[in-house]
Amino acid sequence: MAEIPHLEQFPDVRAWVRAIPVSTTAPPPGPEATPRPQDLFLRWLTDAVDAGLGEPHAATLSTVDEDGWPDARVLLLKDVTAEGWWFSGDDRSPKGRHLGTTPAAALTFYWREHGRQVRLRGAVHSGDREVCARDFVERSTLARAVASTGRQSAVLDDPGDYDRLVQDRLDTLEADPGWVSPHWTAWCVEPVTVEFWQADPGRRHRRLRYRRDDSGWTREQLFP
Numbered sequence: 001m002a003e004i005p006h007l008e009q010f011p012d013v014r015a016w017v018r019a020i021p022v023s024t025t026a027p028p029p030g031p032e033a034t035p036r037p038q039d040l041f042l043r044w045l046t047d048a049v050d051a052g053l054g055e056p057h058a059a060t061l062s063t064v065d066e067d068g069w070p071d072a073r074v075l076l077l078k079d080v081t082a083e084g085w086w087f088s089g090d091d092r093s094p095k096g097r098h099l100g101t102t103p104a105a106a107l108t109f110y111w112r113e114h115g116r117q118v119r120l121r122g123a124v125h126s127g128d129r130e131v132c133a134r135d136f137v138e139r140s141t142l143a144r145a146v147a148s149t150g151r152q153s154a155v156l157d158d159p160g161d162y163d164r165l166v167q168d169r170l171d172t173l174e175a176d177p178g179w180v181s182p183h184w185t186a187w188c189v190e191p192v193t194v195e196f197w198q199a200d201p202g203r204r205h206r207r208l209r210y211r212r213d214d215s216g217w218t219r220e221q222l223f224p
């Protein structure tokens with residue numbers, strides 16, 4: 001990777017960001033199609049894990065709010081099944097409220113060192129109570145306490161409010177270690193499209209899209 005220039009060396013931000021180099025290292029071979037996108041995704045995730053890439057299971061979740069405005073945030077993938085790609089959170093959080101009114105989302109994965117992106121979009125459904133509860137109890141005690149405050153993304157006027165609320169939840173969990181937040185939700189994106197993007201130093205990027213219809217998955221190559 002070429003040396004990254006410093007902002008002070010440029011007349012303005014525009015000149016600086018345009019001078020930041022893009023990756024030109026040779027990527028791994030392009031996508032070898034599998035019948036189901038899940039299998040190719042797991043192969044690419046395995047490549048990222050084996051290469052020691054940081055948080056390779058982090059993805060950007062995009063939703064639409066109650067007024068039709070898009071929103072996006074990074075979170076961690078929780079499972080991949082025949083149904084789709086799973087993540088979890090509190091249904092009172094902004095993302096939870098968005099999914100409550102518009103149960104559709106996109107997930108975007110990026111493995112920079114491999115020059116790879118996977119993007120998928122589709123309807124979202126929540127898992128049954130058993131699936132949600134299992135996700136909750138698999139978290140550490142502190143993570144369960146924090147997750148069940150129900151205040152994620154609310155304005156924090158007094159940092160002490162957070163500490164008191166978390167301590168309150170820790171007390172609840174100590175008294176009843178099996179307690180499960182009724183708001184904790186495992187959501188599944190059931191994709192209608194899944195696209196695998198593989199960078200090419202000569203800009204002949206490979207793009208393989210899976211499209212789901214009544215007969216199953218159709219594969220097609222896209223213009224870079």
Ligand SMILES: Cc1cc2nc3c(=O)[nH]c(=O)nc-3n(C[C@H](O)[C@H](O)[C@H](O)COP(=O)(O)O)c2cc1C
Nearest residue numbers: 055058073074075076088089093094095096152153
């Ligand atoms: C690497 C990384 C991993 C994250 N993992 C999660 C996660 O698994 N669940 C979650 O609710 N938020 C996670 N977050 C925080 C979210 O990006 C976000 O701040 C939070 O979910 C609130 O989003 P919302 O206001 O849209 O609901 C993560 C952030 C980063 C940078």
